[in-house]
Amino acid sequence: MLFSIGEFSRITGLTVKSLRLYHEKGILIPHTIDAKTGYRYYNHQNAEKARAIRILRSFEFSLSDIKEMLEAGEDDADLISALERQKQNLQDQVSNYSKIISTLNTIIQSEKEMQMARTQQTHEVEEKTLDDTLIAGIRFKGKYCDCGNVFPKLCRQMGRYIRGKPLNLYYDAEYKENDADIESCVPVRECKPVEGISVRNLPGGKCISLIHQGSYERLGESYEKIGAYAKEKGYNLKIPSREIYLKGPGMIFRGNPNKYLTEIQMMIEE
Amino acid sequence: MLFSIGEFSRITGLTVKSLRLYHEKGILIPHTIDAKTGYRYYNHQNAEKARAIRILRSFEFSLSDIKEMLEAGEDDADLISALERQKQNLQDQVSNYSKIISTLNTIIQSEKEMQMARTQQTHEVEEKTLDDTLIAGIRFKGKYCDCGNVFPKLCRQMGRYIRGKPLNLYYDAEYKENDADIESCVPVRECKPVEGISVRNLPGGKCISLIHQGSYERLGESYEKIGAYAKEKGYNLKIPSREIYLKGPGMIFRGNPNKYLTEIQMMIEE
DNA sequence: CTTGACTCTCCCCCTAGGGCAGGGTCTATA
DNA sequence: TATAGACCCTGCCCTAGGGGGAGAGTCAAG
Numbered sequence: 001m002l003f004s005i006g007e008f009s010r011i012t013g014l015t016v017k018s019l020r021l022y023h024e025k026g027i028l029i030p031h032t033i034d035a036k037t038g039y040r041y042y043n044h045q046n047a048e049k050a051r052a053i054r055i056l057r058s059f060e061f062s063l064s065d066i067k068e069m070l071e072a073g074e075d076d077a078d079l080i081s082a083l084e085r086q087k088q089n090l091q092d093q094v095s096n097y098s099k100i101i102s103t104l105n106t107i108i109q110s111e112k113e114m115q116m117a118r119t120q121q122t123h124e125v126e127e128k129t130l131d132d133t134l135i136a137g138i139r140f141k142g143k144y145c146d147c148g149n150v151f152p153k154l155c156r157q158m159g160r161y162i163r164g165k166p167l168n169l170y171y172d173a174e175y176k177e178n179d180a181d182i183e184s185c186v187p188v189r190e191c192k193p194v195e196g197i198s199v200r201n202l203p204g205g206k207c208i209s210l211i212h213q214g215s216y217e218r219l220g221e222s223y224e225k226i227g228a229y230a231k232e233k234g235y236n237l238k239i240p241s242r243e244i245y246l247k248g249p250g251m252i253f254r255g256n257p258n259k260y261l262t263e264i265q266m267m268i269e270e
Numbered sequence: 271m272l273f274s275i276g277e278f279s280r281i282t283g284l285t286v287k288s289l290r291l292y293h294e295k296g297i298l299i300p301h302t303i304d305a306k307t308g309y310r311y312y313n314h315q316n317a318e319k320a321r322a323i324r325i326l327r328s329f330e331f332s333l334s335d336i337k338e339m340l341e342a343g344e345d346d347a348d349l350i351s352a353l354e355r356q357k358q359n360l361q362d363q364v365s366n367y368s369k370i371i372s373t374l375n376t377i378i379q380s381e382k383e384m385q386m387a388r389t390q391q392t393h394e395v396e397e398k399t400l401d402d403t404l405i406a407g408i409r410f411k412g413k414y415c416d417c418g419n420v421f422p423k424l425c426r427q428m429g430r431y432i433r434g435k436p437l438n439l440y441y442d443a444e445y446k447e448n449d450a451d452i453e454s455c456v457p458v459r460e461c462k463p464v465e466g467i468s469v470r471n472l473p474g475g476k477c478i479s480l481i482h483q484g485s486y487e488r489l490g491e492s493y494e495k496i497g498a499y500a501k502e503k504g505y506n507l508k509i510p511s512r513e514i515y516l517k518g519p520g521m522i523f524r525g526n527p528n529k530y531l532t533e534i535q536m537m538i539e540e
Numbered sequence: 541c542t543t544g545a546c547t548c549t550c551c552c553c554c555t556a557g558g559g560c561a562g563g564g565t566c567t568a569t570a
Numbered sequence: 571t572a573t574a575g576a577c578c579c580t581g582c583c584c585t586a587g588g589g590g591g592a593g594a595g596t597c598a599a600g
Contacts, residue, residue, distance in 0.1 A: 004597090006546060016547085017588060037596060038548050052522050059370055062586070076385045079523065080378060087374045090367045097360045097367075100329055104357045108350060115346045252322050252349065274566090276577065286578085287557055307565060308579050333556070 002032060002041040012050040019050075027067045028053060059086055107251050113165070117246040117261055123211055125229045130204040130265065136161075136197050137169070137185035143178055144216075150184040157197055161188040169240035175220070183240070207265045208235070211246070215257040219243070222264055236269040272302060272311040282320040289320075297337045298323060329356055377521050383435070387516040387531055393481055395499040400474040400535065406431075406467050407439070407455035413448055414486070420454040427467055431458045439472075439510035445490070453510070477535045478505065481516070485527040489513070492534055506539040 009016045022028035023040065028049055030040035042050075049070065056066045065082065072078050136158050138150050151166050164187035171181040191199050208229060212222040223241075230237050246261040279286045292298035293310065298319055300310035312320075319340065326336045335352070342348050406428050408420050421436050434457035441451040461469050478499060482492040493511075500507050516531040 004546075015588080017590090020548095021588065039596075040547085048524055052524075055522050059374060060367075064586090076381060076388075076520075079520070080381050080385070083374055083378050083381070087371055087378070090371050090374070094364050094367050094371070097330075097364045101357055101360050101364070104329060104353055104360070108353050108357070111346060111350050111353070115350070118346075250346075250349070252325050254318055254322075274577075285557080287559090290579095291557065309565075310578085327556090
């Protein structure tokens with residue numbers, strides 16, 4: 001009882017293309033090959049083997065693995081160890097993908113928050129009452145752009161404890177270009193002390209807040225607005241001032257600086 | 271500030287080969303290309319893009335996806351939806367692999383049991399006391415080999431409730447070729463009734479047991495041994511007799527019939 | 541004898557690069 | 571200025587598991 005490749009394909013559920021490939025690779029050799037026409041003819045024994053191949057393929061074994069397994073003579077111990085190796089491979093894949101998925105979740109979350117922030121923007125000076133917040137911070141002296149090195153460090157160290165947008169505290173009364181006294185912080189959920197990072201409460205209270213849209217180079221304009229507002233109201237402002245980076249250069253794309261959103265908060269002396 | 275491809279490769283962590291590929295695909299085009307020598311020179315802007323590409327690749331985005339994303343102009347909504355799509359893809363992969371892993375576990379388990387059975391073989395007629403067992407069975411009249419159609423059906427229906435090796439019950443007092451009265455069964459954990467399948471208790475008791483090694487065609491020889499033993503001891507044997515398929519044609523490989531193991535159990539009338 | 545369904549081999553395509561060959565280029569040192 | 575060693579170019583072949591198609595030959599029924 002012999003079947004042409006098309007019939008055999010329908011019987012086994014393997015495509016004609018695959019059957020030819022398996023023949024070429026020596027994995028499944030047709031019972032008879034017409035020497036004149038080259039037609040392949042398969043028998044029941046071939047069907048048995050084809051079934052095994054189909055099952056092994058469904059386990060994502062590679063063709064070379066399958067070839068080895070078929071040639072190894074179906075020894076039980078070999079079969080079991082091959083299955084266990086494959087299981088391990090798949091588990092590695094799964095754990096790899098799971099890691100990516102959880103990273104993706106974090107990023108999606110933060111991108112969504114950024115987008116949200118942009119739709120709820122006010123751009124007007126307003127007065128707010130802030131709650132106390134637990135933060136993890138690294139204080140240093142240097143240039144503003146140095147905090148680009150500090151934030152990644154904070155993120156690595158605090159990892160999944162992070163609970164909000166990064167912020168900077170500026171301890172200088174006036175603007176300093178090169179030797180500014182800056183503390184880069186992230187809000188955290190728990191107190192997990194790490195060498196070089198200070199985890200503490202950032203006290204709340206009444207403040208003046210302004211959401212600045214655009215490049216960081218023009219933050220000065222927004223500070224002027226806050227200063228003018230405070231003067232008008234007769235408020236005294238305390239240091240450190242706070243800058244909360246609602247939307248900055250994205251994790252993946254740098255984004256358009258004109259869309260960056262930064263909330264400036266200056267506490268009012270009461 | 272321009273970098274040759276080798277320097278840029280060290281900076282970005284992308285291989286030279288990859289950089290050339292990305293150039294060819296139009297994903298990352300060097301800032302300057304020396305018209306005379308064809309040398310590629312990259313700048314900081316390229317580095318920015320390279321970083322994005324590296325991150326996206328680490329999320330297993332395809333190059334064509336990455337190209338699209340880069341060309342789409344970094345719109346937030348698009349980015350988020352792309353990330354979510356990719357997350358979905360990865361989750362699908364994970365669930366696919368997880369299914370395979372659980373199937374592999376089942377098979378590994380059963381192959382191990384088979385192997386175990388073979389190492390503990392006795393091949394001597396012995397007397398045993400069996401416990402009651404919950405079984406799911408399908409009774410039919412036909413040839414012995416018809417049970418090859420029945421077992422897959424049982425396995426599909428009972429799925430993960432299966433708790434041991436398949437067995438057949440033979441209700442005929444003598445051997446019948448064509449019109450045998452057979453019940454194909456599997457032990458199950460729970461009583462999950464299904465149309466056409468009888469789930470019930472198979473009563474235990476004292477029996478004569480013999481493990482038959484070899485092809486099913488020579489089972490008769492083992493039945494004769496049991497018959498001789500029973501006659502010697504003066505036992506009356508009850509129907510149905512039981513055949514437990516400890517090791518038969520494997521799930522994947524057909525195996526060597528000379529290694530098949532079948533336990534024959536015949537209950538003793540007390 | 542014809543016709544339609546099948547089959548053959550050969551070739552190119554896909555991913556994301558790896559590896560190598562043969563030849564040209566850059567830069568520092570003698 | 572010559573040259574050595576490092577660097578870079580293009581082009582070709584390879585991976586796994588096929589998909590798609592071209593052009594030619596074959597089978598079976600009417």
